[in-house]
Amino acid sequence: MARIERRTGERPERTRWGGLHLSMPPERLAYVVPALAVEEDARFVAEFASERDGRFYLHAVVEIGGTYLILEAPLAGGRFSSLALELPAADWPEREMKDLFGLTPSGHPHPERLVLPEGWPEGEHPLRKSFAREKEVELAPPERERPIMRDPVEGDGVSHIPYGPIRSGVFESAQFVVDTPGEKILKLHLNMFYKHRGMEKIFEGVPLEQAPLVAERVSGTDSFAQSLAFCEAAERALGVEVPPRARHWRVILSELERLYNHIDHVAKQCEAASLNVANARFAILKERILRLNAALTGSRYLRGVNRVGGLRFEPGALEGALLEEFAGIERDFTRDERLLRRTDSFLDRIVSAGPLSREDAAAHAAVGPVARGSGIDLDCRRDHPYAAYPELDFQVQTASAGDADARFDVRLREAHESFSLIRQANGRMPEGPVHAASPAPEPGAEALGWAEGARGEELYYLRFGEEGALDRVKVRTASFANWPLFAKTIDGQILTDFAFMEHSFAMSQAACDG
Structure with a gap:
């Protein structure tokens, strides 16, 4: 202070x-x-x-x-x-x-439109109180014939290649415009927000009991982290003490979400390298974790579990056959990771690809494995303890190279920490309820809430208005923080490594678009 x-x-x-x-x-x-x-x-x-x-x-x-x-x-x-x-x-x-x-x-250096689509009428601003949620806005036909590019590279032999927003495979809508004379990438232009849903507007006036369900829809693959960050904000604003048993369960479910996301990242990198067997093996591991999630909570993606004050219900016990399956997943992950780390044809593709300096990562406020892969020692679980993390032992994993391999290595080591945290939280699980009653919100009460999701710091600000209704919810996701940095890792790289660099960021487009 x-x-x-x-x-x-x-x-x-x-x-x-x-x-x-x-x-x-x-x-x-x-x-x-x-x-x-x-x-x-x-x-x-x-x-x-x-x-x-x-x-x-x-x-x-x-x-x-x-x-x-x-x-x-x-x-x-x-x-x-x-x-x-x-x-x-x-x-x-x-x-x-x-x-x-x-x-x-x-004085903003680049004040052009970011979120709203081309053709959006002037003077219509969706987060103003005067703009009704149900309002229909008619878009004018777009005027430009070429993709949006800020200061494109021009010259003999330079092409502008638009990649997206519709792409092959299971990818969300985003467009990458590459300036290139052939193989080398001279500049990358990001065009996002094709699927902007107005999530912050949707929160306004939503009953507090239902609001965590809205938070889960910010990003499907971060459902638990999003709802947890919202609940943490509401619990701080209301002064609610979450029961110890619920705090331990929140750790277990948070780490299961981190695990399946990190393993999905590994599987996608294997797919990009045409390692079909490795891709299949890690995809199977991800599926096993999703099935474990469903056995514990009824939801593969851990939805409908969090509520303000704790959990909506007592999850199934992580014991017996489920505990054996968890141990088997850890054993198979360790084996497959070791084999992949010995595959030179894979390592050759990610080592030195997509470099992000510590200085650039810090200047652009990177979070999560993207930041930690560039040597920034940052993790909400340790730096701003929540749930039962203060009672458990773990190490924040960092790397210094700042390339795709460093981000890959951070996620692998974080996965092992997740296995350990789940065993610890389950072994120290206290008895008692999983939910505490919440008082009525006071008008003007506000707070921040956060959770360290698989992609980094998920941050929520909320403020209650009259009659205890949600008046303002700000969502600052890890993906929104990190996506602007992606372009900085691409300049000077080669087109054939694009997939490795994109997967190394492992961002959620839905969480970015909002």
Whole structure:
């Protein structure tokens, strides 16, 4: 707190949920956030807007000294000073605010549209209170004939190859436009948000009992992490103490979700290398974990389990045949991983592919295995303990090379930590209920919630309005944080390695699009 006070000249307020809160004028915020990041080693986490009582507010979230700090500034008009020139991680969040709230980031280096589709009418901003959820908007026909590219590389022999948004295989909608003279990638342009669903708007007014079910739909393969981060935010805002048994189950189910996602990543890398047997073996391991999930909860993707205050029901016991199956999955994973690590034709494709420097990862606020693969020692489970993680032993896995192999290696080692955490949580499972009653929300109560999902830090901000209804829910997913970095790993690489580099990020397009 002393570092914040020294830099801002003001003493932040300690919130009921354990973080810090500081209000200031917008021009002051534009100075303070970069100063904290550059001179006090604060980590930029999120930037977003809200509307209440007919006024807009700008929020910036940073982590400093192991604590989340929310800086809030009321906006007198529709403009605010951009942070993006000094903090590249603010690029997408500020363009998102411009689209969804109609707020203009003055001085933003690239203020073009991000989320809303071409042909969206001017003056229609979906996150404003005046915009009804059920409103139908008619799009004008798009004017451009070529894909969207920012400063494309032009010259003799240079082609612009649009890849997507519809692609072969099971891929979500995204478009990658490659500038290339043949084999080498000169520049990559990302075009996302084809399936933007307005998830933050959907949360508004949803009963608290149903809201975790909405959070699960942010990203299907992160269902448990998304609903857990939401529940953690609500529980902090309400002052709810989750029972120990539910906290241990949350660890088990979180780690099962991490396992099947990490193993899916390995299977896709094997597929990209045409290692059909290895791809099949890891795909079988993923299927076995999904079936274990279903045996425990009734859902392969762990949906409908979390609720504010704990769990909706007692999962099936991880004992007997299920415990034997879990041990068999771990044994087979260890065997297959060892064989894959000895396959030179595979390693040749991922070593040095898609390099991401520690400096770029930090400047763009990378999270999860993408950050840890570039040497950034960052993990919510340890840094901001939740559920039963403070009672369990594990090591945060990092690598320094920053390439696809480093990210691959981090996920393999994290999988072994997940096996260990599940055994520990199951072996120390306390007796008792899995749910605690929640008090009625107080108008104006707010909090942050987080969970370390398979892709990294999933962050939720929520605020209750009148009569205890959800007034604002901000979702900052790991995929939204990491996707802008993907283009930085591609320049100078070769087209035939594109799949390895994309899979090494292992992002969820749904979680990015929102």
